[in-house]
Amino acid sequence: MPFVRIDTLRAGPKRLAALGRAVQDALGETMGIPPDDRFQVLVDHDGTSGVLRYGDYLGVHRDEGIVYVAITLRSGRTPAQKQALYRRVAELAHTYAGTEPRNVFVVLTENGSADWSLGEGAAQYLESPRSPA
Template sequence: MPPVRIDALTTDPARLNALGRAVHDALMETFGFPPDDLFQILTGHDGVRSTLRHGDHLGVHHDDGIVFVGITLRAGHPAQRKRALYRRIAELAQAYAGTEPRNVVITLTENASADWSFGNGVAQYAPAED
């Protein structure tokens, strides 16, 4: 159940939906998350009222088709699985939304079990010891 935030420049609701599906499908395929673990914030930026800043980095050229994907999950996933996730998100973003893989910027933020509450003010992954 990783919360996902997707920010895209010059987009519409259909593209945002496609990007959300791409990330969710990639998480199911590479990390084994179930289909109903869907927690996403999808935001389109029009370049006027809100925008995204981007540049070229590490030899990768970005343009106004850029998409930022932020995923928060519990620590402990191996680097090989993370690389597979990055690759699959980029592939599916291109297939579903026409986004060039070079424009897909992904960050993972990991934390501990006690850093999660799914509601009711309870740390479900780290319940209080009695």
């Protein structure tokens, strides 16, 4: 049950939607996330009231095509799975949205089962299933 936030700079709605699809598909391929387990916030900044800052840190040249992808998910994935995810997100972002892989910045934040409520004020990952009435 990942929660994904994608921030872009003047990408437009079609490119932003394609990036959301790229991340979802990559999560499915590399971590087995089901297609309907999609919780995303997609934000396109206009460069005036909302901007994105970036640099050439660690020798990666970024430009205005920058895409920030923040994924929060329950812990338990291996470093190899995470590396496969980063690679696949960059590949699919290029294929689906024309984003240069050098402009795909991904960060994962892991947490535990108690850190999620999927609605109705419940901690679904902690609570036992309700018995039928």
